[in-house]
Amino acid sequence: MNRSMRCAISGMLVVPLILLGGCPSTPSNPNTADSTPPAFLDATVKLESAVAPTVRGEFNITADDVIRAGVPPGFAMRVVAMVGDPESGISNITIESNLTWQCQLGLHSELIGITESVPVAFTTFTQPATPVTPLQINVVANPLSQTGCDRSAPGRGPINFRGFVRVAATNGQGAVTKSKTFIFDFGDAGILETPYITECRARGVPIPPNWSLNTNKWIQHGNINSSNLLQPGRDAFVWSYTDPNIRGACIALPRGGGGTRGGLAGIICQNATSGEACFWDSRWRDDANPMRQMPVIDWSQSALVISQLKDATNITEPGSGVCTTCHRGNNVFLISPDHPAWASVLRGTLATAPGSKFTTRIFGSTDMQGGHPRYVPLSGQRPGWDNTFKAGGCAAACHENPDVNFPAIPPPIPMPPACATNGDVEKCYQ
DSSP states (O other), rough: OOHHHEEEEEEEEOSSOOOOOTOSOOOOOSSOOOOOOOEEEEEEEEEEEESSSSEEEEEEEESSSEEEEEEOOOEEEEEEEEEEETOEEEEEEEEEEEEEEEESSSSSSOOOOOOOEEOOOOOOOOSSSOBBOOOOOOEOOOOOHHHOOOOSSTTTEEEEEEEEEEEEEETSSSEEOOOOOOOEOOOTTTOOOOOOHHHHHHHHOOOOOOBBTTSSSSSEEEOOGGGOHHHHHHHEEEEEOOOOSHHHHHHEEEEETTTTEEEEEEEEEEETOEEEEEEEEEEOOOOTTTTSSOOBBBTTTTOOOOOOOETTTTTOTTTTTOOHHHHHHHSOOSSSSHHHHHHHHSSHHHHHHOOOBBOOOOOSSBGGGGGSOBOOOSSOTTOOOOOOOOEEEEHHHHSSOTTTTTTOOOOSSSSTTTTTGGGGGGGGOO
């Protein structure tokens, strides 16, 4: 490392941009054609808290993209970058970025704000009057403040809050180089965690992100209206979420008619290692009276904020029912194994991609009746919320038959798993 480089690094302290007075040198051939792009010596994104320890994450994007999910929304974002070109110098450094969000308008709000998208507002800096080398920036942004969402009460604040940042530099002859990209996904602001979420998390069940029609955290697989058992012939849209660290799956099933809301939207998550599963339904929860019967949320207009939904500990409404009445067997997910949309969940690239954590199967459980690991519902030990063995009905037909360990169910079977070639039902649930 030469003297000018050491001098540059020692000056990386003050925001906005410091042009390192006295440290950058004049390029050797500023007026000579130079088609070789400049070289990044360093490009780093730092996530910073307002309280000590200040730096909570440091990610180098000089040579590789970095993806971070669940970033606390109150963190500031600092970009420190240095670039050089000894031949024609550096004429400018710019930041390419985007910030996207919607404003959640409060607890039990049926409305969410429009999707907004703007560049990340970093502190300003001055470009050099003439090309120099090296050149450095040290700038900071507060994305949460930039959204302008009302955060005065729980349930208010930005959701679907995400974006990207990269650095671009131009040399004295116009050649451009770019760093790799920092892709970030902030956690939703202003949302409180419920005791049920805490329990599910402690038991290793993936916790689903909030769901809305504009989400990029869930994947939509299609409409199974032709195989909708709950509302035959009505729309039922299959969405999936994969936790990057937990083997298992989350499935959301918003139901309706004619492409609009006409029913509930259930969300179920399952841990593949233990078989434990958690349930939520699209009804507002009342923390003051959790068992109170509550109205259905219009999922076509409102985000489903997980901490605001009724869950397996307090669902009491006849329209929602006891989930385990139907969801029985060797995994919790019961939709339609032969429908193309559901088949893309079970046997598509989501489940088969190398290193994927997604699977609807379970591989271990405290419930091994019939010689198979069976899912375990988490419901706060509510009576009736049990995965009953040999219960019959559609769940047993698809999950636990036609296996030699179970008695045959007389036809018609409501959802015959044609994918279970030669009676191997495990081929249906990858």
